[in-house]
Amino acid sequence: MSKKCEICGKEKKFGNTISFSHKRGNRSWSPNIQRVRAVVNGSNKRINVCTRCLRSGKVQRAN
Structure with a gap:
């Protein structure tokens, strides 16, 4: 399963974790x-959707 929302395009983001000693x-x-x-x-179709789009009503779920 892809880690991308098919509605808003939200996907994986990258950054740094910074420890107490400031190692990154x-x-x-x-x-x-x-x-x-x-x-x-x-x-009706199966799609990959983020929970933000589900909660805000951008997607109408099938019965």
Whole structure:
């Protein structure tokens, strides 16, 4: 499953973790992606959607 929202395009971001001694290491942030059945152009389809889009109502879930 891809770590990308098919509605808003949100995907994995990269940055640094900084310790108390200020050493830096790599880390990443992944969006909360769910595979849901949704109504797309009048038909039911399985799409990868972030929970922010689900919660805000950008996606209409299929019954």
